Amino acid sequence: VQLVESGGGLVQPGGSLRLSCAASGFTFRSYDMRWYRRAPGKEREFVAHINSPGTITKYADSVKGRFTISRDNAKNTVYLQMNSLKPEDTAVYYCNRPYAVLPWGQGTQVTVSS
Secondary structure: OEEEEEOOEEEOOOOOEEEEEEEEOOOHHHOOEEEEEEOOOOOOEEEEEEOOOOOOEEEOOOOOOOEEEEEEOOOOEEEEEEOOOOHHHOEEEEEEOHHHOOOOOOOEEEEEOO
16 A cells, blocks of 8 residues: 655745655555645644545635645545645645544645745
């Protein structure tokens, strides 16, 4: 089982990024997926959830209306479109199944700063 996150970087406040998470080693299309993040000095927290067919999404209040989770089951990939980024979105972003049942990937660093 492997999760590989990518797409992070340095962006100015108000900017956008699109994160990707490529999954392998399990039947991706059968499972809900989530994005999490860990900010400096804080615990890892939930960001967004998508069900297995991609028809239902849920978000943390802090990102609602700015972030969009999606998936492509043919590519075994889940995405996180992040718009209107704020400095408080700075964190390492990870994907995983609900309850973080898989080994964590390396994550992708997102830094929002002017």
